[in-house]
Amino acid sequence: MSSLEKAIIIGGGISGKLAARVLSDVYKEVIILERDNELEGPAARKGAPQGEHLHALLHAGEYGLEELFPGITEKFYDSGAVKINSTIDLAWFHHGAWKIRYDGGYRTTLQTRPHLEWHIEQYIKRIPNVVIRYNQVVQDLLYYEAENRITGVQLKTGPILADLVVDASGVRSLTSNWLHNRGTPIPEEKVEINLSYVSKQYQLKVNQERDWKIKMVYPNPPQEKIGGTISSVEENRYIVTVMGYHKAINDKEVIKSDNGFLELPQFDTNISRMLTYSQDFITL
Ligand SMILES: Cc1cc2nc3c(=O)[nH]c(=O)nc-3n(C[C@H](O)[C@H](O)[C@H](O)COP(=O)(O)OP(=O)(O)OC[C@H]3O[C@@H](n4cnc5c(N)ncnc54)[C@H](O)[C@@H]3O)c2cc1C
Incomplete structure (x- = not known):
């Protein structure tokens, strides 16, 4: 056994x-x-708001997960994830044309991000020396100036010391703020893209003409700013995501009514490409 004691x-x-x-x-x-609560099953949560939108786990990611958590891919399928042939079951409109579909021998698993994360969590809970403490907001890093070393973290309830601290706090990283506050900001270069996503889940009626499990329509910039995806996910649902660069989608307007989505094709060619047969969509 290693002499390394505690990692946070x-x-x-x-x-x-x-x-x-x-x-x-x-x-x-x-x-x-x-910082979030413990969930009883796969569900969106406040700390990972991107989980409401479409996520795809590509082949290399799945391979890596399988190495760390043997058998996890079968667990995805057991609870409804959709196995597809990556280059046959994907209809992809890109640079003004539908890509050629052929058997490339790769597989992709379609599922919601909460479903993926929940399965990983079940494996983590079975590792005896790992514990997840929920409802814990880390407020600060503890720093020992003399050794120039992070020695732990500060919670509202008090400090916890550790031999190693890993910051996996996501997009609003605690470490970036910490460095900034100490006068050593991480150099940043910004390009404003003002990209917004709006997603909604539907069921689709059976339609023999539908020959895809996932459809992606990418805008051809700079002329086009709008695109979107529809993907089959667990529980016989489809997650529909519409995206717009440079505020091309008024997300607040779209989410006002259940039909907001289905009315969008009238105003953009890419959306009408994506939402063909909109009469098939059943709102959940
Ligand atoms: C619309 C959209 C679509 C995407 N699609 C894909 C895709 O198809 N495939 C793909 O691989 N990636 C995709 N991504 C990117 C992917 O979502 C992120 O790269 C990934 O979620 C990052 O994971 P993470 O664990 O680093 O951070 P996060 O998912 O942000 O997790 C950070 C965690 O830290 C917790 N936390 C934050 N601060 C604190 C604190 N102070 N104390 C305690 N806990 C804290 C949060 O609650 C959260 O649980 C997409 C992103 C978006 C926005």
């Missing part, structure tokens, strides 16, 4: 969970501190 991971998203799995091989104790 800030954030229990996908990165935090995977870091915990890897560190459990070398640390005696691994603690994930997650």
Whole structure:
């Protein structure tokens, strides 16, 4: 057994969970501190709001997960994830043309992000030296100036010391703020794209002419700013995501009514490409 005692991971998203799995091989104790509540099943949560939109796990990601959590891919399928042939079951409109479909020998698993994350969490919970503590907001890093070392984290309830602290707190990273506050900001270069996503789930009526499991329509910039995806996911649902660059989609307007989505094709060619047979859509 290793002499390394305790590792703390800030954030229990996908990165935090995977870091915990890897560190459990070398640390005696691994603690994930997650600010959200524990969920009883796959569901969207406040700390990972992107989970409401379409996510795809590509072949290499699936391979990596299978290595860390043997058997996880079968668990995805057992609870309804959809197995597709990546280059046959995908209809992809890109640079003004539908891509050629052929058997490339690759598989993709379609599922919602909460479904993926929930399965990973079940594996994590079975690792004896890993514990997930929910409802824990890490407020600060503890720093020992004399050794120029992070020695732990500060919670509202008090400090926790550790030999290693991993920051997996996501897009609003605690470490970036911490460095900024100490006068060492991470250099940033910004390009404004003002990209917005709006997603909704539907069931689709049976239609013999539908020859895809996932459809992607990408805008051809700079002339086109709007695109979208429809993907089959678990429980016989489809997740529909519409995206617009440079505020091309008024997301607040679209989500006002259930029909907001289905009325969109009238105003953009790419959306009408995506939502062909909109009469097939059944609102959930
Ligand atoms: C619309 C959209 C679509 C995407 N599609 C894909 C896709 O198809 N495939 C793909 O691979 N990626 C996709 N991504 C990217 C993917 O969602 C992110 O890269 C991934 O979620 C990052 O995971 P993470 O664990 O690093 O961070 P996060 O998922 O952001 O998790 C961070 C965690 O830290 C917790 N946390 C934050 N601060 C604290 C704190 N102070 N104390 C305690 N806990 C804290 C949060 O609650 C959260 O659980 C997409 C992103 C978006 C926005």
